[in-house]
Amino acid sequence: xxxxxxxxxxxxxxxxxxxxxxxxxxxxxxxxxxxxxxxxxxxxxxxxxxxxxxxxxxxxxxxxxxxxxxxxxxxxxxxxxxxxxxxxxxxxxxxxxxxxxxxxxxxxxxxxxxxxxxxxxxxxxxxxxxxxxxxxxxxxxxxxxxxxxxxxxxxxxxxxxxxxxxxxxxxxxxxxxxxxxxxxxxxxxxxxxxxxxxxxxxxxxxxxxxxxxxxxxxxxxxxxx
Amino acid sequence: xxxxxxxxxxxxxxxxxxxxxxxxxxxxxxxxxxxxxxxxxxxxxxxxxxxxxxxxxxxxxxxxxxxxxxxxxxxxxxxxxxxxxxxxxxxxxxxxxxxxxxxxxxxxxxxxxxxxxxxxxxxxxxxxxxxxxxxxxxxxxxxxxxxxxxxxxxxxxxxxxxxxxxxxxxxxxxxxxxxxxxxxxxxxxxxxxxxxxxxxxxxxxxxxxxxxxxxxxxxxxxxxxxxxxxxxxxxxxxxxxxxxxxxxxxxxxxxxxxxxxxxxxxxxxxxxxxxxxxxxxxxxxxxxxxxxxxxxxxxxxxxxxxxxxxxxxxxxxxxxxxxxxxxxxxxxxxxxxxxxxxxxxxxxxxxxxxxxxxxxxxxxxxxxxxxxxxxxxxxxxxxxxxxxxxxxxxxxxxxxxxxxxxxxxxxxxxxxxxxxxxxxxxxxxxxxxxx
Numbered sequence: 001x002x003x004x005x006x007x008x009x010x011x012x013x014x015x016x017x018x019x020x021x022x023x024x025x026x027x028x029x030x031x032x033x034x035x036x037x038x039x040x041x042x043x044x045x046x047x048x049x050x051x052x053x054x055x056x057x058x059x060x061x062x063x064x065x066x067x068x069x070x071x072x073x074x075x076x077x078x079x080x081x082x083x084x085x086x087x088x089x090x091x092x093x094x095x096x097x098x099x100x101x102x103x104x105x106x107x108x109x110x111x112x113x114x115x116x117x118x119x120x121x122x123x124x125x126x127x128x129x130x131x132x133x134x135x136x137x138x139x140x141x142x143x144x145x146x147x148x149x150x151x152x153x154x155x156x157x158x159x160x161x162x163x164x165x166x167x168x169x170x171x172x173x174x175x176x177x178x179x180x181x182x183x184x185x186x187x188x189x190x191x192x193x194x195x196x197x198x199x200x201x202x203x204x205x206x207x208x209x210x211x212x213x214x215x216x217x218x219x220x221x222x223x224x225x
Numbered sequence: 226x227x228x229x230x231x232x233x234x235x236x237x238x239x240x241x242x243x244x245x246x247x248x249x250x251x252x253x254x255x256x257x258x259x260x261x262x263x264x265x266x267x268x269x270x271x272x273x274x275x276x277x278x279x280x281x282x283x284x285x286x287x288x289x290x291x292x293x294x295x296x297x298x299x300x301x302x303x304x305x306x307x308x309x310x311x312x313x314x315x316x317x318x319x320x321x322x323x324x325x326x327x328x329x330x331x332x333x334x335x336x337x338x339x340x341x342x343x344x345x346x347x348x349x350x351x352x353x354x355x356x357x358x359x360x361x362x363x364x365x366x367x368x369x370x371x372x373x374x375x376x377x378x379x380x381x382x383x384x385x386x387x388x389x390x391x392x393x394x395x396x397x398x399x400x401x402x403x404x405x406x407x408x409x410x411x412x413x414x415x416x417x418x419x420x421x422x423x424x425x426x427x428x429x430x431x432x433x434x435x436x437x438x439x440x441x442x443x444x445x446x447x448x449x450x451x452x453x454x455x456x457x458x459x460x461x462x463x464x465x466x467x468x469x470x471x472x473x474x475x476x477x478x479x480x481x482x483x484x485x486x487x488x489x490x491x492x493x494x495x496x497x498x499x500x501x502x503x504x505x506x507x508x509x510x511x512x513x514x515x516x517x518x519x520x521x522x523x524x525x526x527x528x529x530x531x532x533x534x535x536x537x538x539x540x541x542x543x544x545x546x547x548x549x550x551x552x553x554x555x556x557x558x559x560x561x562x563x564x565x566x567x568x569x570x571x572x573x574x575x576x577x578x579x580x581x582x583x584x585x586x587x588x589x590x591x592x593x594x595x596x597x598x599x600x601x602x603x604x605x606x607x608x609x610x611x612x613x614x615x616x617x618x619x620x621x622x623x624x625x626x627x628x629x630x631x632x633x634x635x636x637x638x639x640x641x642x643x644x645x646x647x648x649x650x651x652x653x654x655x656x657x658x659x660x
Contacts, residue, residue, distance in 0.1 A: 077273075077313035082266075109658060129492065130476060146333040146415035147326040149316035159319035176496070180534045187531065187538050188556060189490065189570055191476065193458030208323040216456050216464060225458075 034087040038064040042097075046087055049095050050075055080154025094153060112152045113182050114174065116140075119156050120185075121178035122164025124221070129177060131219035134192045136185030138223065141196055148196075192216065195223035267383050270314045275374040277311035278367040281335070285364050289357070294346050301343045308336035328370065330415075331406040335363055337415040341614075348643075355410065362407035412614045419615030424460045427579045429483020437463035440484055441477035445469045455481070460576055462487055480575050486520060488570045493535035495562035500656075501532055508564055513539045513557040516566045522555060522574070531656035537561050538656075542609070543574065545581060549609035552577040552618060581610065584620055586639035593622035593637040596644065601626040601633065611636055611646060621645055634659070 034042055043062045050056035055078075056071035069085040076083040079094045087095070093111045116136055124135040142148035142155045149155050157165060164170045174182070192198075198221045199209050212224040284303040291297045312332040315325070342356060352360075377383050413419060432440075438450050445467050451474075452466040461481040469475055469491075477489040501509070510527050517525045525541035526549055532538075537559040542549040558568035588596075590606050597603060601624075609623040621636035636646040651658040 074310070077310055077317075080313065080316055082317070083314075109660075130490070144414070146330040146337070146420060147322075148329070149313070150333070154313070154316050158316055158322070161322070176534065180536070183531075183533050187570075188572070189488070189568075190572070191490075193456050193460075193462060215458065216454055 034064055034092075036064055036066065036069045036085065043068070045097055046072070046095060049097065079151050080149050080157055090153075113179075113186060115156060116152055116185065117174035117178040117182035118170050118172065119162060119164055120181050121172055121174035122167075122169035123162060124219075125175075125178070127219040127221065129181065130191050131221055132178060132181035133184050133189055134195075134218050134221070134223060135198065136182050137190040137192050138195055138198055140185055141190070141192070141194055145196055191218060192223045195225055197225075198223045264383075267318065268378065268381075270318050271374050271378055271383060273314045274311045275371055275378060277307040277314070278371050278374075280307040281311070281367050282364055282371075285360050288360065294349070294351075297346045297352065298343050301339045301346065304339040305336050305343065308332055308339060312336060327406055331366060333415050334409050334413075334417075335367075337413040338363075338409045338411050341411045341413040341416075359407065359409050359411075363409075366405075366407055412616045414615060416615070422459075422615050424482075424576045425579060426460075426483070426485075426575055426577060429480075429485070431481050432479070432484035434463055436484060437479040437481070438465055440479050440486065441465040441467060441489075444477060444486075444489060445472070445475060448475070460487070460572075483575075485571070485575050486569070487572055487575045488568070490558065490568035490570075491560075493560045493562070493567055495535040495560070497535050497561045498533065501537065501561070505561070505564075506530065506537075509537050509559045509561070510539060512564055513541070513559055513566060516569075517541060517555065517557065520569075522571070525555060528554070529650065529657035529659060531658075532561070533655050535561055536567065543578065545610075546583060547608065548583055548620065549607065549623065550578070550581070551609055552612045581618075583610065584640060586620065586622075588622065588637070588639050588642050590622060592642065593624065593639065596637045596642050597624050597626060597635050601628050601635070608639060609636070613645060619645055 034046060041062065043064045044060055046064075047056055047058070047060045047062070047068055050068070050071045051058075051060060053075070055075045056068065058065075058067035058071075072087055072091065073083045073085045075081075075095070076085075076091055081091055081094060096111065116139060119139060120132050120136045124132045127135075139152065139155055143150055143152055149158055156162060156170070160166065162170070193215065195215055197209060197212060199206065200220050201210075201222050202220065204210060209224075214222045214224050216223055281304050284300045284307065288297060288300045288304075291300055312329065315329055315332060318325075338359070342352065346352070408417065410416075410418070434453050434455065438453055442448060442450070448467040448469040450465060451468050452464075454464045456462045456464050456478075462478045463481060465477045465479065467475045467477060472491050475489060475491045478487040479485065480487050510530075514525065514527065522541070522543060524544040526544055528540040528542050528549075530537060530539045539557045539559060541555045541557065542551050543553045543555065544550065553574045555574050556570040557566060558570070559565070560567040586608065593606060594603055603624050603626045605625045607623050609621055610618050611621050611623075612618050619636075620639045622639055624635045624637060626633050626635055632650040632652065634646075634648040634650060635644065637643070638645050648659050651660060
């Protein structure tokens with residue numbers, strides 16, 4: 001009987017430890033997010049940036065109140081992010097800032113470039129270099145088109161638009177070739193001459209896409225307007 | 226089997242079963258929670274589109290009663306913000322692009338049109354009868370879209386829910402459409418005329434594929450043509466692939482009309498990433514300029530430059546009567562190791578270059594300097610023709626100015642004195658970034 005009680009205690013302790021661990025994990029993950037109620041220098045940075053870009057009209061006081069939350073939501077909607085009013089890693093990246101403990105600082109344009117390179121890498125790894133620039137050019141042509149979201153992140157994260165986003169390959173580290181392709185595409189090099197779509201004719205079964213007149217083929221991808 | 230062992234096995238199995246049931250239940254609840262979250266997110270996006278388009282209707286209604294430019298601009302600003310917000314919400318919905326792109330395009334153009342009208346009213350130009358009619362047609366279309374969103378919200382029947390597994394480009398045949406989207410005639414980056422703008426270059430005689438290949442081979446003597454594709458782009462072009470003896474595979478494109486060299490691109494030999502010395506950047510600039518003149522580009526002036534992964538990208542603006550033509554910008558790609566030209570992108574030049582009838586400036590350079598914001602230290606002033614929209618260019622004084630460590634390009638209209646554009650130039654380790 002005494003042994004049974006001890007075992008029960010041990011089980012309870014183990015279960016409590018497990019529960020504590022499970023509860024602690026999300027807290028650790030959220031530690032680098034700023035949301036309503038937060039205070040400090042990072043909130044000041046967020047408010048300054050939002051104010052500078054016309055999203056926020058309140059005081060830069062370092063207090064994350066409902067005005068700041070509303071401005072963050074507005075910024076998120078304009079940049080194709082989930083509008084939850086919380087400055088997590090993705091929103092911080094779009095704001096061109098790093099939250100504490102999140103690594104070295106790089107600027108917003110570098111982040112856009114890296115996101116473009118990651119998408120190129122995930123979508124066209126193994127294609128000829130020109131084909132990689134072409135994928136980057138299609139993304140940038142979409143940004144300039146009225147039919148698509150008007151930011152790089154908005155186009156890339158448009159639901160269902162890119163396989164690399166769906167299967168998570170966008171999270172792979174882009175190689176040098178993808179980085180250079182992203183830079184060339186950002187510089188205006190467009191081997192597709194304005195195309196908005198591409199697909200692999202060997203694998204695509206999409207009727208709508210297949211009905212589009214083909215402008216040119218680079219590697220395994222065909223490109224169309 | 227011993228009794229205690231049997232009991233232990235039974236206990237282990239019971240515990241494993243309980244753990245499995247708990248885990249399965251948790252997973253099921255988690256899945257339900259995620260589905261609920263997703264449905265709520267979709268509903269919230271639908272509601273936001275509905276509310277935003279409702280706000281557009283109210284603002285446009287008020288606009289019909291507005292007499293002052295100030296009130297008109299404020300209301301158009303509301304339309305711009307609300308349509309922008311609706312467009313952003315729409316982009317987040319897992320809708321079939323095939324079915325919803327017309328609606329997205331309409332909403333984007335509404336925002337763009339409102340922005341263009343704000344600019345016009347600020348310039349002192351009142352809304353025309355055509356603008357009033359177009360704004361009315363926007364109200365009608367928005368009301369029809371709200372009927373769709375309203376029905377979806379009331380019935381909990383969201384189009385997005387059916388399309389999520391089909392992918393972005395598979396039509397659901399249940400089109401997110403209204404009877405007709407109005408055509409909006411205006412001058413803006415997303416306008417129909419802007420997006421489908423015909424090339425404005427001087428028309429030239431059409432050349433054959435053979436002539437285009439000959440032109441490409443002049444760049445790389447001794448190379449072999451491995452492919453020649455006719456690309457029916459906005460400016461139809463022959464895309465020629467060459468197998469060169471010493472530079473690998475190179476792509477050269479030549480326009481069909483006029484047989485102009487549009488672009489060529491090779492592969493760099495090195496991977497230099499460090500900022501160039503003054504000597505290197507001047508040498509690269511001189512080499513690029515020489516090649517441009519050899520290729521027949523008129524009076525190009527070096528603008529900004531970037532350096533990355535073994536490449537230097539030098540931007541040149543052609544000049545006419547000493548005026549910089551920024552719409553006709555040419556980019557030269559240089560190999561930093563060999564200091565040889567690696568590639569060229571003259572797409573803007575091919576699309577836009579022509580002889581312009583440039584007006585005489587009404588402002589003096591001194592007056593332009595006066596128009597620049599106080600506190601800016603002006604370093605240099607030059608005349609430049611800049612694109613304001615897809616369809617219009619204005620003659621400006623380009624004032625290079627600094628405030629502390631920050632470097633700006635301020636463009637003052639040489640005819641009216643209006644402050645037309647401001648760019649900030651960010652000097653980074655990779656060169657100049659103009660934002």
